[in-house]
Amino acid sequence: MPKKRLIVLDHPLIQHKLTMLRDRTTNSRDFRDLLDEISTLMAYEVTRHLPTQARTVTTPLMRARGKMIPGKMLGVVVILRAGLGMVDGILKLVPGAKVGHIGLYRDPQTMRPIEYFCKFPPDVPKRFMILVDPMLATGYSASAALDILKRAGARKVSLMCLLSCPEGLRVVQRRHPDVPIFTCAVDKKLNSHGYILPGLGDAGDRLFGTR
Numbered sequence: 350m351p352k353k354r355l356i357v358l359d360h361p362l363i364q365h366k367l368t369m370l371r372d373r374t375t376n377s378r379d380f381r382d383l384l385d386e387i388s389t390l391m392a393y394e395v396t397r398h399l400p401t402q403a404r405t406v407t408t409p410l411m412r413a414r415g416k417m418i419p420g421k422m423l424g425v426v427v428i429l430r431a432g433l434g435m436v437d438g439i440l441k442l443v444p445g446a447k448v449g450h451i452g453l454y455r456d457p458q459t460m461r462p463i464e465y466f467c468k469f470p471p472d473v474p475k476r477f478m479i480l481v482d483p484m485l486a487t488g489y490s491a492s493a494a495l496d497i498l499k500r501a502g503a504r505k506v507s508l509m510c511l512l513s514c515p516e517g518l519r520v521v522q523r524r525h526p527d528v529p530i531f532t533c534a535v536d537k538k539l540n541s542h543g544y545i546l547p548g549l550g551d552a553g554d555r556l557f558g559t560r
């Protein structure tokens with residue numbers, strides 16, 4: 350696991366695509382493609398600390414020592430529904446990862462998450478788990494999802510969120526200090542409706558063309 354608790358992914362490719370995602374004129378189709386591409390780039394960084402095992406293979410010329418990631422290593426847990434926009438991008442790099450889902454919606458009055466769905470692979474305790482949600486806003490959903498994941502036995506979990514803000518980071522870091530957070534930007538603040546400013550609007554609506 351990485352030593353740092355907050356890892357801001359400032360790679361120029363990620364930042365370029367993020368700026369396009371923020372743009373209100375980016376349509377749903379382009380938004381989906383861009384989020385998918387960024388998710389692959391983020392997954393590259395999130396998996397940087399995976400352990401490897403020595404492996405010898407035979408090239409057309411001679412034997413070569415290499416390293417491989419052991420099987421059954423990774424699990425991805427998606428917070429519905431906006432997290433769905435990131436899962437395929439991750440699976441492009443780690444096609445063998447198992448995928449779980451947590452359904453949470455925000456009570457509009459309290460902004461607290463209410464669970465309505467949860468399904469995980471059976472061997473969660475053995476896997477490195479990546480919890481995925483594009484927007485770390487209040488931090489309540491991510492914290493609740495981390496509670497649920499840990500109750501299911503997860504021991505090594507990273508949180509992968511496209512955008513974050515100081516309020517959400519504070520909540521998750523206080524409740525889950527063991528969980529490294531990977532994000533592409535820490536935005537200014539939350540507005541009174543729980544939206545990240547400047548943010549990119551409602552990630553689910555922009556992904557799926559709803560309102």
Ligand code: URA
Nearest residue numbers: 486544545550551552
């Ligand atoms: N969820 C979103 O989709 N956008 C925000 O800005 C905050 C939460």
